[in-house]
Amino acid sequence: MESPLPRGLDPKETPKHVMVPMYARIRRVAVEERMAKLAAYGETELPYNSMEIKDPSVGFISSGVSYLYTREVFPQYSFLKLGMVWPLPRKMIAEFFKTVKKVVGVEELDPFLETEIRAMGYRVWHGKDLIPAIGELSPVIIEQSLKKAVEGRRYQAPKMRIRPEDLPKRPPNLCAGCSHRPLFYALKKLGLFVFGDIGCYALAVAPPLSAMHASTCMGAGVGGAYGAGKALGKEGLGKICAVLGDSTFLHGGIGPLMDAVYNKGYSTTIILDNRITAMTGQQEHPGTGYTIQGEPASTVDFEQLARAVGVQRVRKVDPYRVKETMEVIREEVSRDEASVIITENSPCMLVRRAKPLEKFKNPSYGVDTDKCRGCKVCLEINCPAISWQEGEGQTKDSHKRKGTVFINKDQCVGCEVCVQICKSDAIVANS
Ligand code: SF4
Ligand code: SF4
Incomplete structure (x- = not known):
């Protein structure tokens, strides 16, 4: 009888898809057969494994970008280029060792090729003894590492017109007006140990x-804060919290939050609801109300979700109101029960449909230099619109200062976080 199931859903294939031991043993045979076929393919047919024999005094075994860099630095020598690094083409490697005199393994990070080739019984002349195992490689690093050994000459650094250390430093930063900034400023002022997560x-x-x-992997912040509370007991009350974004919470935070409640933890989990998966490229998620294709969809209610896993205390804060936010966090982290704080009205600056700028009453702010005392307190929030300008001077009421801050009106979006922090009322709306 013909199967009533659609094409592709064949119950006869169950042994292929359910790896209970009786089927796993059978599939293992298939895996071994497939690997043997793949190895044979890598030796003969795969065009991306290739030997390039030129000067045979030195031969490099490499793959990917490491191959390209090495080729750029030592174009006159021989290469075994591996387009597929597993299974390794053993016969090709044997042939290469017969053809060239000395073999150098070039690869980023761990010496994978080098170790495997040594295990086959070959003598690799150089590899990780000269090439750094930390960070990405570059033609310069390869030349610095190998020039002396391969060509007997020291590496000469080219003359640089601009030294990297003289370039303006632009470390990555949260956007001007980002709602994460005041929230983390509040956490800093409260002196909490923050178990973070993966996101902007x-x-x-x-x-x-x-x-x-601390930040390990998605959802680990929630489990980390809960675990720290268990380890510290009452001593940790008022000192720890977990912070993660809306999409990260949906991806990996619900399980550990449920554990925190179930196991009677007291950690506070702060969900930064900015209505998008911001860092990885503005993808929608089940809490935004849209599918990834942009079609309207159901919306997860974070408060209901937290209550559904047993959280009794769920609070909401507008992170742009720094003082109130601090009060709520202070209260919740001091309680001996698991709680959740959700930021609201705090969409990512880049989510146009959420109109993030509409809530700010002035489009931008500037500094009243008659009042600015140069205390640098507003620099603590690290807003990219605010910078420091050296220059001795004084305020209108004769307070001496060594400089003032400057707000770039083109970058400022008027979030007013700096306005709340300045004790001298020196930050004023641009007219
Ligand atoms: S604007 Fe206010 S907070 Fe910033 S440096 Fe001047 S006085 Fe200090
Ligand atoms: S109001 Fe202040 S904190 Fe907000 S964007 Fe402008 S300069 Fe930055």
Whole structure:
């Protein structure tokens, strides 16, 4: 009888898709057969594994971008270029060792090729003994590492017109007006140990905010704060919290939050709801109300979701109101029960449909130099629109200063976070 299921859903193929031990043993045979076929293909037919024999005194075994860099630096020598690094083409490698005199393995990070080739019994002349195992390679690093060994000459650095250290420093930063900035400023002022997560807000780890202290993987911040509470007992009350974004919470935060409630933890989880998956490219998620294709869809209610896993205390804050936000966080982290704080009205600056600028009453702010005391407090929020200008002077009421801040009106979006922080009322709306 013909199967009533659509094409592609064949119950006869179940042994291929359910890896209980009785089927896994059978599939293992198939895996081994497939690997043997793949190895044979890599030896003979695969055009991306190739030997390029020129000067045979030195031969490089490499792949990917490391091959391209090495080829650029040492074009006159021989190469075994591997387009597929597993399974390795053993016969090709044997042939290469017969053809060239000395073999150098060039690869980024761990010595994978080098170790495997040594394990086959070959003598690799150089590899990770000269090439750094940390960071990405570049033609310059390859030349610096190998020039002396391969050509017997020292590496000569080319003359640079501009030294990298003289270039303006532009570390990555949260956007001007980003709602994460006041939230992390509040956490910093409260002196909390923050278990963070994966998202734009990980930028809060950098000075001057310096308000994230651990971040492992998606959802780990929630579990980390809960676990720290368990380990510290009452001593940790009022000192720790977890912070993660809306999409990260949906992806990996619900399970650990449920555990925190179920196991009677007391951690506070702050969900930064900016209505988008911001860092990875503005993708919609089940909490935004749109599918990834932009069609209207159901919307997860974060408060209901938190209550559904047992959280009794769910608070909402407008992170742009710094004082009120600090109060709510202070209250919740001090309680001996799991709680959730959700930021609201705080969409990502880049989500046009959410009209993030509409809530700000003035389009931009500037500095009243009659009042600015040069205390640098407003620089603590690390807004890219605010910079420091050296220059001795004084305020209208004769307070001496060593400089003032400057707000770039083209970058400022009028979020008023700096306005709330300045104790001298020196930040004023541009007319
Ligand atoms: S604007 Fe205000 S906070 Fe910023 S440096 Fe001047 S006085 Fe200090
Ligand atoms: S109001 Fe202040 S904190 Fe907000 S964007 Fe403008 S300069 Fe930055």
